[in-house]
Amino acid sequence: MKNRIRAIRKTLKLSQSEFAGRLGIKSTALSMVELGKNALTEQNIKLVCMVFNVNDSWLRTGEGEMFDASPYEKEFFGIYRGLMPETQQALLRLARDMLESQKNLLNGKGRNV
Numbered sequence: 001m002k003n004r005i006r007a008i009r010k011t012l013k014l015s016q017s018e019f020a021g022r023l024g025i026k027s028t029a030l031s032m033v034e035l036g037k038n039a040l041t042e043q044n045i046k047l048v049c050m051v052f053n054v055n056d057s058w059l060r061t062g063e064g065e066m067f068d069a070s071p072y073e074k075e076f077f078g079i080y081r082g083l084m085p086e087t088q089q090a091l092l093r094l095a096r097d098m099l100e101s102q103k104n105l106l107n108g109k110g111r112n113v
Contacts, residue, residue, distance in 0.1 A: 001033075001039070001040060002033055002034050002035065004058070004066075005030075005059075006034045007066065008054055008066065011066065013085075015027075016030050022051050024047075045059060053067050053068050054068070055067060055068045
C-alpha cells in the first residue's frame with residue numbers, strides 16, 4: 001500500500017506536507033507510511049478514498065483504477081492533465097478560491113444583510 005499512497009500523491013502533484021495536511025495527519029506520519037514503517041489505519045484508508053476520490057479496492061489491492069470518477073470528473077481531469085504545470089497551478093488556485101467562496105456563502109459570510 002505504501003507505493004500506492006506515494007503514487008496517488010505523485011499523480012496529484014502534492015508534496016508530503018500538502019497530502020498529509022488534507023488528511024489531517026502530520027507529514028512525518030505520511031513519510032513513515034510511504035517508507036513502509038507504519039501502516040495506514042482503517043480510518044485513514046477511508047479518508048484517503050474520500051478526500052482524493054480514490055478507488056478503495058485499488059488502494060487496498062492494486063486492482064482496478066486508481067480513482068473513482070464521475071463523467072464530469074473524468075472530463076475535468078482529462079483537461080487538467082493536458083494543461084502545462086503553470087496552468088494546472090493557476091487552475092488549482094482558482095478552484096481553491098471558488099471552494100472558499102462557496103464555504104463562505106454556505107456559512108452566511110458572503111451574504112449582505
